[in-house]
Amino acid sequence: MQIKDIENLAELAKIELTETEKADLLKDLDGILDYVKQIESVEVSDIEVEYSSKNVWREDVPAARVFSREQVISQFPDAKDGFVKVKKIL
């Protein structure tokens, strides 16, 4: 991995990094990946998964919630007329 890989990942993750932070992260990630790559050699071809996931969605009908709309809106960093306010997107 190189500094430009870290820059690319930071862009994908929407995080800004200083040059020092990039260098530190490169070193840390190298160390961590070096540790986790031991799973490469684990032989798992004969492992079968015996359970399956199932859907547990509720019916799509509106139901009352314990919290109010105002409580949720009060936590928006910026709001207008009960909606989240952000800078122009297009």
Place this chain on the structure above:
Amino acid sequence: MDVKNLTIKQASEMLKKGETTSVELVNACLKNIEEKNKELNIFLEVFDTSTSLSASALEQAQKADQMIKEGNGTELTGIPVAIKDNILITGKKVSAGSKMLENYVASYDANVIKKLKEAGAVFIGRVNMDEFAMGSSTENSAYGPVKNPIDPSCVPGGSSGGSAAAVASGMALCALGSDTGGSIRQPASFCGLVGMKPTYDTVSRSGVMAMASSLDQIGPIAKTSEDAKMIFDCIVGKDEMDATSVNQSETGFRASPKPGFGRVVGVPRDWLKEGVDKDVLENFEQSLEKLKNSGYTIKDISLPYSKYSLAVYYILMPAEVSTNLSRLDGVRYGLRKEGESVADTYKKSRSEGFGAETRRRIILGTYVLSHGYYDAYYNKAWKVRHAIEKEFENIFKEVDFVMTPTTPSVAFKFGAKKDPVQMYLSDIFTVPANIAGLPSISIPSGFSISGLPFGIEFTGPLFSDQALFNIEKDLL
């Protein structure tokens, strides 16, 4: 009143007999907080005032005393509980130890909070933790580290370090923590307490901030197994707000363990070969002797796949972290730093809001999920995870519990583990239970020469939670 040495069981009986009141218990905890919190940095907020949506600790205590007086008390009514800062209480701030959510106020109660409220427990305040529960020492908190009450030059463990330290210093009788890779058991061990991670699915995660959703569980930290069981019994159960939570009866949940279960203990000897301190190993062997003397059968076992648990963990966990924390972008809640565009605002908010370890794990998670590496890391890790689950399933046909030290060392000094991998290795014995979804408990097992506590960990088969609370009496 000496709340530092008081168990929930004792306090509950005193309350029932009218020998004390909840107000008295809360005042005793508040006094300890006032005397020691400045030094130990445990509470981020003490609930000393009420708001329109939430009551102060003393108001809750008065209400609890009224419940007891009217004969409506439960065994948890009036008991002061400390709550980890990633569990939501309506009307209270909840920051997950992060600057990102410094001023965030919860709009609903976590399911565990709702249940404890109904039982009449008293929330005394919210306690410090590693940012978003990522860490093993609380050194990653944006609000400064917690100090270990037993030796303030040492870490209390993490990420639920505030929860453990609050109980160990008499600032609460018990606490809730969350455990993704050992975050309840490791701090409980470092502070000389009992910490228990329930079977994945048995306690609702609704209202706990998600770190790694396939691994997270809420659980108790207390002075004894009996106390931990009282909290567990209150918070367990299916909740429609957590789609993964299960109904006890549907799963063959062992409300009371089968007769004869719990007497055969397996020791994975190859896990102990390297990286474990000598005094920890000696203490472990002494604990094994005690169990033998109590009539337990001890078997050496081999768990070849499970020794890859930590490697699997450091792929799956950051992958889930990078996904879960993507919601924190300065739009709907938390810190917003305005940039020139929406995308710029995301970046500025996330860069200012997240600390170093959080960024590290988000970047690592982004990497293992990225095109070209997904199969080699994420998919492979899931396959190994299944192999680990299967391996535990098979070993539990031979033994009832797997026993290890909880941690490879006693509580370490601040700044002792600067290299991330060295820090991660302190979770080597706790992570396998999260990977396989198993219930696991850490029980105190004496002190080192320097006076720091040791802990022993027992991990049982799925839904054997209740049986884990029975072991402690045989370790004495």
